[in-house]
Amino acid sequence: MARITRDEVAHVAGLARLRLTDDELERFTEQLGTVLDHAADVASLDLAGVPRTAHAMAVTNVLRPDEPRPSLDREEVLRSAPAVEANRFRVPRILGDAP
Amino acid sequence: MTDVGRVVPEDAGGAWEMVVGLEVHTELRTATKLFCGCANLFGDEPNTHVCPVCLGLPGSLPVLNQRAVELAMAIGTALHCEIRPSTFHRKNYFYPDMPKDYQISQYDEPINVSGWLQLPGGRRIGIERAHLEEDTGKTAHAGSSGRIQGAEYSLVDYNRSGVPLVEIVSAPDMRSSTEARAYATELRAILIACGASDGKMEEGSMRVDANVSVRPGPGAPFGTRCEIKNLNSLRSLGRAVDYEAQRQIALLESGDAVVQQTRHWDEGEGRTVALRSKEEAYDYRYFLEPDLVPVVPDPAWITAVGAALGPLPAERRARLVALLAGAVPAVGEGFPDPDVGVDAEGSPGVSDAEREQILTVVDLGLDGLVVAAVAGGVPARLALARTANEAATDAGAAASLDPGAYTTLLGMEVAGTLSATQVKAILSDLLAHGGGDPVELARARGFEAMADAALVTVVREAVDAHPAEWVRYRDGEEKLAQFFVGQVMKATRGQANGKGVVAELERLARE
Numbered sequence: 001m002a003r004i005t006r007d008e009v010a011h012v013a014g015l016a017r018l019r020l021t022d023d024e025l026e027r028f029t030e031q032l033g034t035v036l037d038h039a040a041d042v043a044s045l046d047l048a049g050v051p052r053t054a055h056a057m058a059v060t061n062v063l064r065p066d067e068p069r070p071s072l073d074r075e076e077v078l079r080s081a082p083a084v085e086a087n088r089f090r091v092p093r094i095l096g097d098a099p
Numbered sequence: 100m101t102d103v104g105r106v107v108p109e110d111a112g113g114a115w116e117m118v119v120g121l122e123v124h125t126e127l128r129t130a131t132k133l134f135c136g137c138a139n140l141f142g143d144e145p146n147t148h149v150c151p152v153c154l155g156l157p158g159s160l161p162v163l164n165q166r167a168v169e170l171a172m173a174i175g176t177a178l179h180c181e182i183r184p185s186t187f188h189r190k191n192y193f194y195p196d197m198p199k200d201y202q203i204s205q206y207d208e209p210i211n212v213s214g215w216l217q218l219p220g221g222r223r224i225g226i227e228r229a230h231l232e233e234d235t236g237k238t239a240h241a242g243s244s245g246r247i248q249g250a251e252y253s254l255v256d257y258n259r260s261g262v263p264l265v266e267i268v269s270a271p272d273m274r275s276s277t278e279a280r281a282y283a284t285e286l287r288a289i290l291i292a293c294g295a296s297d298g299k300m301e302e303g304s305m306r307v308d309a310n311v312s313v314r315p316g317p318g319a320p321f322g323t324r325c326e327i328k329n330l331n332s333l334r335s336l337g338r339a340v341d342y343e344a345q346r347q348i349a350l351l352e353s354g355d356a357v358v359q360q361t362r363h364w365d366e367g368e369g370r371t372v373a374l375r376s377k378e379e380a381y382d383y384r385y386f387l388e389p390d391l392v393p394v395v396p397d398p399a400w401i402t403a404v405g406a407a408l409g410p411l412p413a414e415r416r417a418r419l420v421a422l423l424a425g426a427v428p429a430v431g432e433g434f435p436d437p438d439v440g441v442d443a444e445g446s447p448g449v450s451d452a453e454r455e456q457i458l459t460v461v462d463l464g465l466d467g468l469v470v471a472a473v474a475g476g477v478p479a480r481l482a483l484a485r486t487a488n489e490a491a492t493d494a495g496a497a498a499s500l501d502p503g504a505y506t507t508l509l510g511m512e513v514a515g516t517l518s519a520t521q522v523k524a525i526l527s528d529l530l531a532h533g534g535g536d537p538v539e540l541a542r543a544r545g546f547e548a549m550a551d552a553a554l555v556t557v558v559r560e561a562v563d564a565h566p567a568e569w570v571r572y573r574d575g576e577e578k579l580a581q582f583f584v585g586q587v588m589k590a591t592r593g594q595a596n597g598k599g600v601v602a603e604l605e606r607l608a609r610e
């Protein structure tokens with residue numbers, strides 16, 4: 001049985017705000033199935049006693065001192081924005097509330 | 100209406116019990132943001148503290164702020180949490196307050212878990228977790244209403260984007276709005292004592308959401324809960340929790356079900372309203388943030404953070420209780436047992452009024468003034484009363500009062516140089532001017548003149564008005580001195596000092 005259905009791929013694409021054509025849906029369903037097959041191979045190993053890994057590198061506590069560094073120039077920042085008003089980013093009408 | 104989810108409180112008998120859990124977000128008082136070196140100053144000109152990291156520009160990488168981690172550990176220590184290895188996740192959602200389209204937050208491995216907070220009354224409220232996350236940018240909605248509904252477009256300021264937050268999630272352990280307020284008050288005092296937060300609810304640096312449900316009495320299964328947002332003050336918190344519990348009880352008693360939803364507190368209308376009409380379960384697609392590595396605090400680091408913590412509110416209240424019982428403060432002394440609640444059995448000799456004064460003084464961070472005054476020879480009850488009743492009226496100014504000047508002022512009341520009324524007047528001068536010399540201020544108000552020339556006149560008038568009493572006093576009936584002191588106080592509306600009156604009476608008697 002396929003590890004992921006076409007409907008599931010369409011749902012995930014919707015969550016990521018991706019608009020996929022029928023051809024793309026077909027192709028990604030197959031490709032994601034291959035990725036999940038690989039994950040299933042790893043999951044089939046006997047990993048009892050192996051601690052969970054949170055990162056590819058065995059590194060912890062990468063921290064920086066709480067010291068300010070220069071921020072970007074506002075004019076430069078706002079020049080990159082599609083729309084600006086009162087030194088703020090102007091964005092289209094938001095539907096619904098913040099989650 | 101179906102029967103699914105319907106609650107029939109057959110044996111409730113009106114004994115509904117409210118169940119409250121609080122989620123508190125506090126902004127951390129760091130110099131920089133959580134993952135970049137931009138200044139943590141979001142009240143400034145919009146979009147002046149932004150960089151590729153907090154704007155979510157491609158190719159930028161977050162680096163964790165050590166101070167933010169240590170403040171989170173300090174909060175965990177103060178809340179008796181287990182401080183443990185933790186990781187960061189991406190919480191994915193599309194909303195323009197988050198330019199990356201995800202918020203970096205701790206998810207299934209938070210830095211602090213399983214703690215508790217003890218209310219001043221002695222009851223313990225469980226703390227499920229206290230984790231680190233980043234704040235969002237600030238959106239303003241353009242349009243006639245200023246609200247999101249009907250807005251034509253929105254304006255975004257990203258100065259707040261990436262500011263460090265700790266979210267503190269309580270267990271559903273509170274059973275009344277009074278307890279919810281007491282918890283928020285105590286938590287705020289703890290956060291301020293940790294140096295983690297300024298605790299300003301009105302300004303949004305401490306934000307409280309309440310999860311409220313009701314059930315047909317203690318021990319019954321929890322009911323369906325609603326989450327209440329937009330609680331901008333302790334008063335709002337109390338009102339909203341009471342309103343929401345009543346709303347749910349009314350629903351259940353009429354045979355309807357409570358629908359799990361997020362609701363908005365409308366302070367003006369005094370009610371909660373549903374934020375979304377259709378309930379949509381958010382799918383945040385959490386996954387481990389690949390650009391950050393785990394934080395693993397070792398015991399030495401945890402110990403060092405704990406050792407740097409100053410005395411917490413419970414210890415400070417216990418210290419005031421000890422002062423009332425006659426303890427003498429000394430520099431660097433140990434604190435008494437903080438597990439003794441101020442209204443628990445272990446605090447004999449503390450009246451209800453004094454208990455309220457102690458709570459007020461510690462909540463406002465003014466207990467240092469009381470301790471300094473007592474160390475300077477002022478009786479503990481007087482120092483506590485003046486601080487809770489007078490200094491607390493302008494807590495912001497009082498917090499920066501020079502303890503030495505405060506002690507001098509109260510000392511003048513103890514010595515009888517100034518009356519209580521005069522001391523209160525000078526204290527209001529000190530608060531209004533942000534400091535000053537109490538002796539100078541007394542002179543400026545002419546209080547010393549009253550002690551000399553004016554007092555002589557007033558005492559003479561009192562004597563002339565009561566010749567019979569005066570003869571008895573002069574012939575040795577000393578207790579009549581208090582009668583004349585009372586007459587002079589009445590005439591001067593409390594501006595005279597008692598010792599000065601007696602001295603003048605004795606002088607007149609010798610004439």
Ligand SMILES: [Zn+2]
Pocket residue numbers: 132135136137148149150151152153154261
């Ligand atoms: Zn930045």
